Amino acid sequence: MTVRPSERALKAAAAVSEERLWARLMEMARYGARPDGGVCRQALTPEDRAARRVFVERARERGYAVSVDPAANLFVRRDGGGNRSAILTGSHMDSQPAGGRFDGIYGVLAGLEAIDAIGDAGIALPRPIEVVAWTNEEGGRFAPGAMGSMAWSGHTPLEAFHDVTDADGTRFVDALEETLAAEADLDRRPLGGRPHAYLEAHIEQGPVLERDGVDLAAVTGIQGWRWFRVEVTGRGAHAGTTPLAGRRDALQAAVRAIEALNRLMADPDDVVRFTVGRMVVEPNSPNTVPERVVFTIDFRHPDLDALTRLGDRIPEVVAGAVRPCEAEVVETTANPPNRFPETIVSLVEQCARALGHSVTRLPSGAFHDASFVASVCPTGMIFVPCRDGISHHPDEYAEPHHLAAGARTLTAALVTLAEGDD
Amino acid sequence: MTVRPSERALKAAAAVSEERLWARLMEMARYGARPDGGVCRQALTPEDRAARRVFVERARERGYAVSVDPAANLFVRRDGGGNRSAILTGSHMDSQPAGGRFDGIYGVLAGLEAIDAIGDAGIALPRPIEVVAWTNEEGGRFAPGAMGSMAWSGHTPLEAFHDVTDADGTRFVDALEETLAAEADLDRRPLGGRPHAYLEAHIEQGPVLERDGVDLAAVTGIQGWRWFRVEVTGRGAHAGTTPLAGRRDALQAAVRAIEALNRLMADPDDVVRFTVGRMVVEPNSPNTVPERVVFTIDFRHPDLDALTRLGDRIPEVVAGAVRPCEAEVVETTANPPNRFPETIVSLVEQCARALGHSVTRLPSGAFHDASFVASVCPTGMIFVPCRDGISHHPDEYAEPHHLAAGARTLTAALVTLAEGDD
Numbered sequence: 059m060t061v062r063p064s065e066r067a068l069k070a071a072a073a074v075s076e077e078r079l080w081a082r083l084m085e086m087a088r089y090g091a092r093p094d095g096g097v098c099r100q101a102l103t104p105e106d107r108a109a110r111r112v113f114v115e116r117a118r119e120r121g122y123a124v125s126v127d128p129a130a131n132l133f134v135r136r137d138g139g140g141n142r143s144a145i146l147t148g149s150h151m152d153s154q155p156a157g158g159r160f161d162g163i164y165g166v167l168a169g170l171e172a173i174d175a176i177g178d179a180g181i182a183l184p185r186p187i188e189v190v191a192w193t194n195e196e197g198g199r200f201a202p203g204a205m206g207s208m209a210w211s212g213h214t215p216l217e218a219f220h221d222v223t224d225a226d227g228t229r230f231v232d233a234l235e236e237t238l239a240a241e242a243d244l245d246r247r248p249l250g251g252r253p254h255a256y257l258e259a260h261i262e263q264g265p266v267l268e269r270d271g272v273d274l275a276a277v278t279g280i281q282g283w284r285w286f287r288v289e290v291t292g293r294g295a296h297a298g299t300t301p302l303a304g305r306r307d308a309l310q311a312a313v314r315a316i317e318a319l320n321r322l323m324a325d326p327d328d329v330v331r332f333t334v335g336r337m338v339v340e341p342n343s344p345n346t347v348p349e350r351v352v353f354t355i356d357f358r359h360p361d362l363d364a365l366t367r368l369g370d371r372i373p374e375v376v377a378g379a380v381r382p383c384e385a386e387v388v389e390t391t392a393n394p395p396n397r398f399p400e401t402i403v404s405l406v407e408q409c410a411r412a413l414g415h416s417v418t419r420l421p422s423g424a425f426h427d428a429s430f431v432a433s434v435c436p437t438g439m440i441f442v443p444c445r446d447g448i449s450h451h452p453d454e455y456a457e458p459h460h461l462a463a464g465a466r467t468l469t470a471a472l473v474t475l476a477e478g479d480d
Numbered sequence: 481m482t483v484r485p486s487e488r489a490l491k492a493a494a495a496v497s498e499e500r501l502w503a504r505l506m507e508m509a510r511y512g513a514r515p516d517g518g519v520c521r522q523a524l525t526p527e528d529r530a531a532r533r534v535f536v537e538r539a540r541e542r543g544y545a546v547s548v549d550p551a552a553n554l555f556v557r558r559d560g561g562g563n564r565s566a567i568l569t570g571s572h573m574d575s576q577p578a579g580g581r582f583d584g585i586y587g588v589l590a591g592l593e594a595i596d597a598i599g600d601a602g603i604a605l606p607r608p609i610e611v612v613a614w615t616n617e618e619g620g621r622f623a624p625g626a627m628g629s630m631a632w633s634g635h636t637p638l639e640a641f642h643d644v645t646d647a648d649g650t651r652f653v654d655a656l657e658e659t660l661a662a663e664a665d666l667d668r669r670p671l672g673g674r675p676h677a678y679l680e681a682h683i684e685q686g687p688v689l690e691r692d693g694v695d696l697a698a699v700t701g702i703q704g705w706r707w708f709r710v711e712v713t714g715r716g717a718h719a720g721t722t723p724l725a726g727r728r729d730a731l732q733a734a735v736r737a738i739e740a741l742n743r744l745m746a747d748p749d750d751v752v753r754f755t756v757g758r759m760v761v762e763p764n765s766p767n768t769v770p771e772r773v774v775f776t777i778d779f780r781h782p783d784l785d786a787l788t789r790l791g792d793r794i795p796e797v798v799a800g801a802v803r804p805c806e807a808e809v810v811e812t813t814a815n816p817p818n819r820f821p822e823t824i825v826s827l828v829e830q831c832a833r834a835l836g837h838s839v840t841r842l843p844s845g846a847f848h849d850a851s852f853v854a855s856v857c858p859t860g861m862i863f864v865p866c867r868d869g870i871s872h873h874p875d876e877y878a879e880p881h882h883l884a885a886g887a888r889t890l891t892a893a894l895v896t897l898a899e900g901d902d
Contacts, residue, residue: 155763156716156771198765225764264721283720285766294578294873297755297778298705299686299845302747309756313738320732325724333719334731335766337759341578342647343620344707344757344776346872349578354766356719423721450768451716 061401063409066181067473071413073175074469076462082167083461085112086151087159096452097159101152101194101205102130102233107240109151113166113191114244120174125245129209129216130237132191133247136173138183138476145187145475146253146435147172147468149260150195150206150427157196158454160261160444164461166191168259172469185254185476192427193234200230201336201354202285202391207427210249211434214391225338255402255475256431259440259468261456263424265447273463275420276406277439280429281331282362282395284369286355288315288376292383294341294349309339309348311383318379319355322371330368331358331423360395360421393429402438409470410440415463424449440464440471483823485831488603489895493835495597496891498884504589505883507534508573509581518874519581523574523616523627524552524655529662531573535588535613536666542596547667551631551638552659554613555669558595560605560898567609567897568675568857569594569890571682572617572628572849579618580876582683582866586883588613590681594891607676607898614849615656622652623758623776624707624813629849632671633856636813647760677824677897678853681862681890683878685846687869695885697842698828699861702851703753704784704817706791708777710737710798714805716763716771731761731770733805740801741777744793752790753780753845782817782843815851824860831892832862837885846871862886862893 063071089109090099099105110132114124117134125133132151135144149165169189176183192210197203200222209216220231262268267275292308316334323332337353355372359365373387403419410417420441428439442464445455485493511531512521521527532554539546539556547555554573557566571587591611598605614632619625622644631638642653684690689697714730738756745754759775777794781787795809825841832839842863850859864886867877 154765154768156768196765197767198763201766203767262721263718281720295870296685296846296872297757298703298753298780298847299684299869299871300753301750302752302754303750307755309759310738310742313735316732316735317739328723328725330724331720331722332724333729333767333769335719335761335768335770336764337731337761338764339757339759341576341620342758342760343576343578343618343872344623345619345625345755345778346576346578346757347755348757349873356767358720424718425720447721448717449721450718450765451771 061405061408061474063412063470063474064477067409067470068412070176070179070181070473071466071470073179074171074462074466076458079167079171079462079465080458082116083159083163086163086167090153092452094452097153097157098155099153100155100199101196102237106152107237110191113151116170120177123245125247126238126241127210127247127249129206129249130193130234131206131210134170134189136176136187138187139185142185143252143254145185145472146190146256147187147258147472148190148192149258150192152194152196154196154198154450156452157450158452160454160456161263161449162195164261165259168465168468171465172472175469176473181473183473183476187472187476195427199224204425204427204430207430211430212250213430213433216249253435256428256435256437257440257468257471258426258428259464260426261444261449262441263444263447263449266420267441267443268445268447270418272418273415273460274410274417274467275441276403276417277398277441278403278419278421279395279397280422280425281358281360282365282393283356283358283425284365284392285390286372287388287390288353288355289386290315290351290380290383292349295347297345297347300347305347306383307347308351308383311380312351312353315376315379315385318375319372322368322375329359362394393425396429396432398432398438399436402436405471405474406438406440406467409474410467413466413470415467440467483827483896485834485892485896486899489831489892490834492598492601492603492895493888493892495601496593496884496888498880501589501593501884501887502880504538505581505585508585508589512575514874516874519575519579520577521575522577522621523618524659528574529659532613535573538592542599545667547669548660548663549632549669549671551628551671552615552656553628553632556592556611558598558609560609561607564607565674565676567607567894568612568678569609569680569894570612570614571680572614574616574618576618576620576872578874579872580874582876582878583685583871584617586683587681590887590890593887594894597891598895603895605895605898609894609898617849621646626847626849626852629852633852634672635852635855638671675857676900678850678857678859679862679890679893680848680850681886682848683866683871684863685866685869685871688842689863689865690867690869692840694840695837695882696832696839696889697863698825698839699820699863700825700841700843701817701819702844702847703780703782704787704815705778705780705847706787706814707812708794709810709812710775710777711808712737712773712802712805714771717769719767719769722769727769728805729769730773730805733802734759734773734775737798737801737807740797741794744790744797751781784816815847818851818854820854820860821858824858827893827896828860828862828889831896832889835888835892837889862889
């Protein structure tokens with residue numbers, strides 16, 4: 059079945075303001091701004107709270123209702139159609155520690171732009187539209203990422219994340235309560251829901267759209283991933299007096315483990331994504347043999363078989379490599395590859411074309427909140443190009459006209475979905 | 481020339497109190513006490529300041545003059561002989577972040593015990609004896625270590641350390657000023673001096689004395705060392721979207737560099753000491769390809785030729801291994817191997833034997849403040865056994881009777897040295 063955009067959908071899309079969207083993106087980029095032009099707005103920090111407050115204010119200016127759930131997921135609601143199930147759109151507002159100005163926040167502000175444009179075009183819809191900002195998608199401060207959408211979708215109970223600590227030892231639940239206390243003026247809503255559909259706009263975070271000169275992608279699905287936390291335990295000792303032969307050096311053991319994992323993950327087709335992004339050494343003193351090293355593994359693959367086969371071997375490969383140290387390997391989060399429904403993928407394509415934008419189909423290499431919402435309701439994503447494929451980096455950049463094309467396509471698709479039957 | 485201990489020296493040594501020395505060590509271990517029984521009392525922290533204050537109080541109780549120099553080196557003086565040059569003894573009070581209760585602090589409290597014993601024995605000496613607590617010997621918070629004795633001895637100007645920062649970004653000079661401000665009630669003295677001799681008592685930090693059942697070692701010298709700071713720069717990128725072939729992953733580059741250095745340093749005789757004790761990853765997020773890794777190299781060798789030949793190759797080996805990343809290698813501190821004068825080594829042996837303790841000669845694998853004081857005046861060290869050779873670790877332990885034997889030998893040697901001609 060192919061759903062085509064209605065006239066009203068195209069009229070609403072035409073009311074999207076490239077200038078307003080860009081101005082709001084630049085406004086948000088001030089919260090957590092880095093001297094290098096990037097953004098450090100990690101989840102549940104003062105910078106994140108300040109940005110959320112601005113988002114609430116922009117929503118209230120337009121008269122939307124704002125509410126927050128126990129995971130601090132933030133919802134802005136444009137009413138319509140009484141109690142019929144809502145169309146949900148959005149993304150996240152938190153960034154990597156050395157992140158950019160578009161990853162996540164673009165999907166939130168494109169959602170806000172969409173409901174503003176619908177209102178500006180004088181269109182009443184038979185369903186509510188809700189714009190959501192999911193909590194802690196990045197996972198850079200509290201791992202894993204996507205805690206908000208995992209808790210909301212029932213993938214993982216919120217309580218399972220309570221005792222996760224950041225690098226300073228702050229517990230997730232304490233940071234969460236701090237944010238909720240700062241937002242005590244907002245209506246509270248329970249976790250979960252049954253939206254009619256979910257659509258998330260995002261920068262591509264890859265090089266394809268730019269290279270091929272295409273305006274947009276209708277995202278076909280998201281590759282699967284498995285995250286691990288590896289803790290290597292050795293024995294601290296004096297660097298000047300302890301012969302190397304008798305050492306149990308946790309850092310040298312971690313180096314051997316990473317080398318062994320590199321061999322396991324070697325892939326001539328370069329499809330495997332294997333990353334050790336975080337490593338913490340204790341006591342981390344130049345003249346003490348390291349006693350303990352904790353590092354993370356981020357392993358992704360579009361194929362479930364490869365994800366299972368290679369991922370399952372990680373614990374034994376690590377254990378073999380770290381001897382005479384010991385290692386504990388814990389899988390912290392995982393999700394199988396998912397495919398978005400053809401109706402949603404096709405709708406995004408139809409909307410983009412009807413608005414005069416070139417469009418292609420792409421899978422997502424990154425995970426997104428959509429990975430989890432997809433288990434609750436029909437879900438899709440829209441990608442816009444980003445320069446050199448760079449994201450999670452201060453140099454991340456997207457062109458205003460591409461961002462606007464994405465917001466227009468999102469608007470048309472939201473209106474079309476809102477007009478759909480239950 | 482062999483100097484033998486005098487009768488007065490042996491009398492003073494007999495007044496050493498094993499109980500008092502042990503009680504003071506246990507008292508000091510409360511400052512920075514760790515739940516695991518170890519000590520975290522890094523230089524110029526509140527814990528370090530609290531311990532220094534207790535040391536000052538214990539000194540004042542006995543009527544000694546206390547002074548502090550611009551590097552926060554703390555001096556306790558037992559007067560004698562007018563303006564004749566002093567005999568200097570002592571060590572340091574700071575610990576590793578996961579350190580023990582004896583490394584450093586033993587040498588300071590053994591010095592205090594020695595002058596107390598001399599007083600208790602009613603002995604007047606023809607020279608002053610000063611007990612010094614050198615600042616930041618460990619270098620775990622502010623690298624390199626031994627800043628206090630390096631600045632005092634003229635090895636490195638104090639100003640050269642001002643801008644060194646700890647892991648939290650605190651500058652050394654700011655932490656130093658904070659400590660000096662807290663000790664504004666002490667007399668100030670200039671850096672430097674010309675002691676008649678320097679003698680430092682310390683735990684062995686190696687397994688030899690315990691294994692051989694020997695009470696003490698007369699230390700013959702200290703192996704040389706070279707420390708390096710390596711900064712590897714790659715490019716941050718998204719872990720899910722960036723193909724491995726195109727990455728410049730600073731952590732993977734650091735792993736290759738460490739593997740290459742392991743090959744360079746491979747030594748069948750196990751004499752080389754090569755340690756990567758500290759590593760910091762940026763942005764240190766599980767799903768971001770690391771952009772920057774800083775790690776330290778602690779390389780030591782008793783032979784100057786090997787120290788020079790292997791150390792000089794480190795920059796090229798690192799540069800070759802990190803490609804396509806880039807690396808900057810900076811040598812942060814170095815000292816050639818040193819040999820203590822035979823007169824001092826022999827005096828320690830004579831004193832130990834005269835007091836009925838077994839004694840052997842040992843080189844030091846660890847560096848000490850004595851490494852730098854040795855360039856200013858005749859210098860020696862006394863080692864006492866420590867359990868399993870463990871130090872820089874909460875399990876570090878030394879027997880009370882061994883600690884007392886070291887303090888008695890120190891006392892006898894200090895008195896003998898004080899009786900010597902200019």
